[in-house]
Amino acid sequence: MKKLLLPLLFAACTAAQAAAPVKVDGAWARVAVKGQDSSGAYMTLTASEPLTLLGAESPAAGIVEIHEMKMEGDVMKMRAAGELPLAPGKPLKLAPGGFHFMLMDLKTPFTAGGHINITLRFKDAKGKIETLPVTVPVSVSKPS
Numbered sequence: 463m464k465k466l467l468l469p470l471l472f473a474a475c476t477a478a479q480a481a482a483p484v485k486v487d488g489a490w491a492r493v494a495v496k497g498q499d500s501s502g503a504y505m506t507l508t509a510s511e512p513l514t515l516l517g518a519e520s521p522a523a524g525i526v527e528i529h530e531m532k533m534e535g536d537v538m539k540m541r542a543a544g545e546l547p548l549a550p551g552k553p554l555k556l557a558p559g560g561f562h563f564m565l566m567d568l569k570t571p572f573t574a575g576g577h578i579n580i581t582l583r584f585k586d587a588k589g590k591i592e593t594l595p596v597t598v599p600v601s602v603s604k605p606s
């Protein structure tokens with residue numbers, strides 16, 4: 463009995479602290495010039511279980527929204543996308559011209575070579591909220 467207790471306690475602790483089971487690839491945020499009040503952040507998210515991306519927060523911006531860019535006739539339009547479902551193993555791309563995180567009311571300079579922190583918020587199949595902090599490098603265009 464005694465032998466079992468420690469591993470169990472350890473498992474309970476790690477489970478409570480577990481971040482959302484999501485792999486983040488190629489994250490970057492666009493440089494914002496002085497006076498510019500908004501910018502975009504992009505990344506590819508791959509979940510290992512069914513999740514819903516609810517949104518994100520960042521100390522670098524007063525407001526973070528999930529947006530979508532879409533061609534309507536000849537015009538590229540941007541709108542709030544709300545929540546996005548993530549199917550296990552299926553990458554969700556947030557990239558220029560499509561889904562992206564819109565950061566508004568910028569609090570810090572988005573300088574090339576710098577970085578910002580974004581905390582992603584997800585809901586699992588049982589409705590439990592899980593978060594994932596991401597360090598996002600700032601650059602003029604997608605880093606290769």
Ligand SMILES: [Cu+2]
Pocket residue numbers: 502529530540562563564
């Ligand atoms: Cu946008």
